[in-house]
Amino acid sequence: MSGPSLMDSLFQRSLEDLIKGLRQQLIGEQAFISKALEEIRKEIKSTDLSIKSTALLKLSYLSSLHFHDMSFATFHALEVLSSPRFSHKKIAYHAISLSFHDSTPVLLLITNHLRKDLTSTNEFEVSLSLRCLSKIANVDLARDLTPEIFTLMSSNKLYVRKKAVAVVLRVFEKYPDSVRVCFKRLVENLDNSDPQILSAVIGVFCELACKDPRSYLPLAPEFYKILVDSKNNWVLIKVLKIFAKLAPLEPRLAKRVVEPICDHMRRTGAKSLLFECVRTVVTSLSEYDSAVRLAVGKVPEFLVDEDPNLKYLGLQVLSIVAQKHLWAVSQNKEAVIKSLSDADPNIKIESLRLVMAMVSECNVTEISRVLVNHALKSDPEFCNEILGSILSTCSRNVYEIIVDFDWYVSLLGEMSRIPHCHKGEEIENQLIDIGIRVKDVRLELVRVSRDLLIDPALLGNFFLHRVLCAASWASGEYVKFSRNPLELMEALLQPRTRLLPPSIRAIYIQSAFKVLVFCLHTYLMQRGSTFSSTSPDNLPSVVSASVSDESFDNLSVENGVDATVTHGQICTPAFITNESIVNLLNMVELALGPLVGSHDVEVQERARNVLGFVDLTKLKFLNYSVQEENDSEGKGVEASNIIELMHDAFSKELGPISLSAQGNVSLPDGLIVKENLGDLEMICCDIELPSSNSFSFGSPCEEKDGVSFSNLQIKEDSEQSNESTSLLAEHRKRHGLYYLPLGKSEISNDYPPANDPILQGNINGNAVDLVKITEESLVPKRKPSHAKPRPVVVKLDEVDEKPVALKKFESKDDSLSGAVRDILFGSEDMVPTSSQSNLSDKSSSKRKGKEKQHTAPHVESKENLVDDGNPSSRRRKYRSHGKERRHRSPRKKTAEEREGQKEKEKSSHRHGRHKSGQRAEEPLNVSAQAPVIPDFLL
Known part of the structure; x- marks a missing residue:
């Protein structure tokens, strides 16, 4: 390949030219970059390392800022790396750090380059190679x-040693066996006086201890010395992070470090170190009340600071300490409430969590009022955070903090009307759940549902359609608690319901069906003396119930309906006129007639069902209303029977069903559950299905030979029913293996009596100053003594209470931790006795220096942590605990073994008396399950 021409080298665009040209492109930036990439692809193939390195530099820029692929240049980067010039090496290492990964084909070719630069005399070349190795190192x-x-790691150049210590973390993670080579020297650097090297070493141990802190307990004396003696704030912060992991594993360690940490809190003026001290105390030293109170006393320094970062950290500390010491939040409640109006969204969310942590049965009403007022003034995102927090807190453990369910149902209705509310699904679920579980709240639930149905603003809000779904269902299911069912009917059939999705509109139609049946049934009960089919004894209890002696709160006559309401007791409509019934049926036909041609199957089917029922009622029931009684008595009785049957079908009360209900049904012995019913045809081959000729869709008024066709049809149906019953019994007898045993229903609808809910004021009333209200509401109060018991909330089994997944610490017994334990603890066959791990401070201090060591022979042969070059640096740091013993199978010792054991004990005893400050060379012998207790704690 010919060398580059002079023109190529002189007129090659540099990185500066590329950046300037890119900034001048107001439009067509991608075209400019594409052209530049084409130039780079040509230049990078040059044999001139200067041209190649410049092209590689430009490619690195485009890859970093514009995310262009540079994998095609990996081999060219290795070529530039071979250059003797430092500027070329710098460009090459930077490009390699960006483009190389574990699956790069030429990754193996870089090994010799790295080894050469790591052994270079130029400390900057060594630094470059170490930095690159920390990015791309693989196994x-x-x-x-x-x-x-x-x-x-023992280089006399501090700049290089610091980089080497830092890269050890990546090497340990990729190749755990390197721990056996480098760990001793890493520990030796803990004694280094240079703050940069010490910071790097502590940073490595901080990362290692976060993964498996138990393995690093023997290094607690070294960390403690740094905690006491170091003046570097960043080193102290890392040491505090380490002790936050180690202290929960050893109580005596926590007792030892709590006082130095408190001293740092009292003396330091650095907010970063103060915050780490406070966090360490509240997370790992929460059993020490004096330290916790000192830490909580420092929190206001963060909350009143103008820096939003420090304010957020203060709130975060309160969130941690609130889990065990809720009084700490109460002491700072003013600052917490003011933070709800902060401009920083993170601060607002953190303060909201603190407010919800203070909610109890006594103050839930006041706090909810304050938060809803905040939601009205907040942006949409924070508004929904507030509403979600209220919903989740109040529904916790099946509404355990709610005493007045009437108030809570009204609160749900008010929350639905907040303009930015997007919690329609959660509100829907709770409205239905409360209606099913709490019988005494159904009167207020129907009232709130009626207000939601007639609110025109909700129909146009997509996020609240689910709330309207719950309101329509509750209006139909509990219509007997309504003051004016005709008004409910108008709300369910209003023209604006076409704005709703078809699935919700189908629920509207079904609820309207229930209200229609209830109105017709009530009308029949009022004329019960005329229809002989229904005796006064069979009247619903809500109709025959006598009015209370208390004065009426309200008496309304609307649309021909009279309704009376007493204190907490509803009386169903006292009188429904003929005219109101006619208007009702006409309204149903007018509203549902166009829906018969709907494209949605659910809407069409339900509309046809309701209209079919209306046709029956008009043909039979209304004829009686306009004719003489003696002419249409039979038709009236038949109409009353149909309405009575429909009313009975809808009057069955729904109860809550456990999530584990299906699992509680035990399979009969011998029943084989199959995935499909492929053999069902063989089982039912002897069962003759009724022919299609037995079904007729003729007019119900059609008569033949003076006999009513409907009566014949009923007679034929009864005969077929008897025949089907006998066939079913015979089939059960023959194939009983495939039938579940018959039994009574396990779900009971009988609810114990409960108190009448206390009516609450309007939540959107005139509120006083927000902070003042909240201060009063958060003051600890005595639990109010309620005159009547709390309304009964139907609970099923433990499935109602969702289990909370507790995050437990699990030691990662991976190869890295195992290698570290082999170095620090020695062989894992050596396990300390139970008496060793339970030594008290007093007794252990008396025995210190007097106990004999029992070390296994095979431990002496293992590599210890004493460096031959610097024996004094490690000898004083590692000493086995005085009462370590081996757990081996018991056997009788020979005389020779006993003599050898005595000699070893004497030697060990003489060594302990010779230098009390020095430590034995053998590594500590403990297992991961029973960590060694460092001597400085005893």
């Missing part, structure tokens, strides 16, 4: 370059 690179890293 092979970590294994091959571990000796060079080990050497650099």
